[in-house]
Amino acid sequence: MVSTTNGAGLSGSPSYNYNGVATLATPVVSSVSPTSGPAAGGNTVSIFGSGFTNATAVAFGSLAATSFTVVLASLITAVAPQGPSGGGSVSVHVTGPGGTSTSGPTYTYIAAPVVSSVNPTSGPAAGGNTVSIIGSGFTNATAVAFGSVAATSFxxxxxxxITAVAPPGPSGGSSVSVRVTGPGGTSTSGPTYTYIAAPVVS
Structure with a gap:
């Protein structure tokens, strides 16, 4: 039996046709973990299967992985590239000397939350106001922030x-962005909430 070795010191055995000519197996992707991540990419994904020795490319849909490492003939770790901003599922493929894997598991890009409005748009600098946050992608939200300060609760x-209790703000009052964080990342530009300073009695 003849074995091949790649630069990582991994070996694999080619098969032979009836003429005794070596043929390399096409990679097969059986599963990925995790199966989802932020649309911004950057998630490290473990790809399980076979025929990964000397793999030359990994793709998420039509996009090449940001980087990948062949750990074993049955395991690759890859960094997911940026996906569609609105999220979506794509097939994960591995290419090697024997060809490119065909049908296999999918990886789902999760869109970041979007905050479109807040109500009310202002409240006391002492905090404690209940604020309704309207937008999309709030399922499984993990955090809400008013500026750089986490909501008291949400x-x-x-x-x-989402309904959130505004935390205390600057005593002199100011406007801050309201952001929501979820599995798909953190919302970016959006509406502001204004802290109103308490009256000063002199």
């Missing part, structure tokens, strides 16, 4: 609505 009512 409740995910639906995929489009």
């Amino acid at each position: 409740t995910v009512v639906s995929a489009t609505l």
Whole structure:
């Protein structure tokens, strides 16, 4: 039996046709873990299967992985590239000397939350105001922030609505961005919430 070795010191055995000519098996992808990640990419994904020795490319849909490492003939770790901003599922493929894997598991890009409005748009600098946050992608939200300060508490009512208790803000008052974080990342530009300074009695 003849074995081949790649640069990582991994060996694999080619098969032979009836003429005794070596043929290399096409990679097969059986599963990926995790099966989802942020649309911004950057997630490290373990790809399980066979025929990965001397793999030359890994793709998420039509996009090449940001980087990948052949750990074993049955395991590759890859960094997911940026996906569709709105999220979606793509097939994961591995290419090697024997060809490219065909049908296999999918990896799902999760869109970052989007905050479209808040109500009310202002409240006391002392905090404690209950604010309705309207937008999309709020399912499984993990954090809500008013500027750089986490909400005192929050409740995910639906995929489009969160109610949050505003934390204390600057005593002199100011406007801050309201952001929501979820499995798909953190919302970017959005509406602001204004802290109103308490009256000063002189």
